Amino acid sequence: MKQTLLVFLALMTTTLFMSFAPDEKGEQVGYKPGDKAMNFTLKNIDGKMVSLSDYASSKGVLVVFTCNHCPYSVAYENRIIELHKKYSAKGYPVVAINPNDAEAYPADSYQNMIERAQEKNFLFAYLHDESQQIAKTYGATRTPHVYLLTQKNKQFTVAYVGAIDDNSNEEENVHKKYVQDAISDLEAGRSIATPFTKAIGCSIKWKK
Amino acid sequence: MFGSNLWAQAYTPKVDVVKFDWYEKLIQLNNDTTYVVNFWATWCMPCVAELPYFEQLQQHYQTQKVKVYLVSLDFIKNKDQKLIPFLTKQKIKSEVVLFNEPDYNAWIDKINPAWSGALPATVIFNTKCKQHTFFENETTFKILDSITSNYISK
Numbered sequence: 001m002k003q004t005l006l007v008f009l010a011l012m013t014t015t016l017f018m019s020f021a022p023d024e025k026g027e028q029v030g031y032k033p034g035d036k037a038m039n040f041t042l043k044n045i046d047g048k049m050v051s052l053s054d055y056a057s058s059k060g061v062l063v064v065f066t067c068n069h070c071p072y073s074v075a076y077e078n079r080i081i082e083l084h085k086k087y088s089a090k091g092y093p094v095v096a097i098n099p100n101d102a103e104a105y106p107a108d109s110y111q112n113m114i115e116r117a118q119e120k121n122f123l124f125a126y127l128h129d130e131s132q133q134i135a136k137t138y139g140a141t142r143t144p145h146v147y148l149l150t151q152k153n154k155q156f157t158v159a160y161v162g163a164i165d166d167n168s169n170e171e172e173n174v175h176k177k178y179v180q181d182a183i184s185d186l187e188a189g190r191s192i193a194t195p196f197t198k199a200i201g202c203s204i205k206w207k208k
Numbered sequence: 209m210f211g212s213n214l215w216a217q218a219y220t221p222k223v224d225v226v227k228f229d230w231y232e233k234l235i236q237l238n239n240d241t242t243y244v245v246n247f248w249a250t251w252c253m254p255c256v257a258e259l260p261y262f263e264q265l266q267q268h269y270q271t272q273k274v275k276v277y278l279v280s281l282d283f284i285k286n287k288d289q290k291l292i293p294f295l296t297k298q299k300i301k302s303e304v305v306l307f308n309e310p311d312y313n314a315w316i317d318k319i320n321p322a323w324s325g326a327l328p329a330t331v332i333f334n335t336k337c338k339q340h341t342f343f344e345n346e347t348t349f350k351i352l353d354s355i356t357s358n359y360i361s362k
Binding site: 070 | 247249251252253254281283284285310311312313314316317323324325326327328344345
């Protein structure tokens with residue numbers, strides 16, 4: 001009798017709670033390669049507002065959703081700095097965006113962004129997506145999460161979405177440099193061989 | 209009860225370092241066990257917050273065919289300095305494996321195409337009754353229990 005009751009209760013709770021479980025075939029939300037990228041205006045670590053449209057004379061922009069606290073972001077910091085050094089000269093500067101809720105992760109507060117950028121001497125914009133709207137629009141789910149954009153006639157288009165390379169922890173064991181390969185393909189006028197990749201990262205902490 | 213403190217002091221968790229084929233073999237086992245596989249890491253705050261629910265689940269179903277695996281995505285270099293001390297301190301009893309597969313893009317879709325790669329993520333499956341659930345977000349004991357009890361009753 002007890003067994004039957006338990007099964008019944010279990011089935012009841014299943015019915016109740018299954019509706020909250022995410023869709024198993026969950027559609028990819030946000031930008032895919034080929035999509036037009038919306039303009040944004042966010043506060044930089046120097047207190048000034050920066051817009052995507054400020055980069056209208058660049059060939060493109062490497063938008064990197066990242067943050068201070070996440071070990072994967074930290075593991076990639078030097079590589080992000082190097083990407084900016086190498087590619088801003090070629091017309092693809094880095095624009096880093098921190099979308100994390102600072103209440104959940106105090107390490108990701110605006111003040112701590114300023115400090116981190118000074119410590120690491122960031123030469124690129126490090127913007128605060130306080131409302132999290134840009135991360136949501138782009139479809140960023142984790143840090144780091146990269147969107148390589150190209151610019152034509154002041155319209156930005158998504159060229160590549162995903163990881164920086166194929167080894168977050170051991171840079172010396174990287175075999176596939178997804179971002180660099182994507183830019184090489186663009187520069188050579190080829191279609192990008194790998195326009196989308198996935199990676200393990202820290203989930204973006206959304207405001208409740 | 210007498211030896212429980214002694215046991216806790218002497219307890220050193222065993223963590224096997226595994227590759228993707230570990231998961232492939234698991235999902236191909238044609239048995240009637242319900243497997244609950246949680247992808248997590250010690251640095252992931254929401255993951256750590258929900259570990260007690262997985263522990264509770266394993267405890268709750270200890271006499272039934274339910275197996276919880278906590279699949280750590282901690283960096284291999286942090287196994288002895290961070291992962292093992294964490295498991296010891298938290299007295300984690302579920303089986304933990306360290307998933308040492310740094311080329312994430314090569315296998316995330318094989319776990320589930322709906323997974324973006326953010327942690328935590330959980331797969332619950334039972335090959336015998338052909339049931340499979342995946343979710344990429346935080347969970348609760350109630351959700352885990354409702355899915356698990358549903359599978360074992362089929």
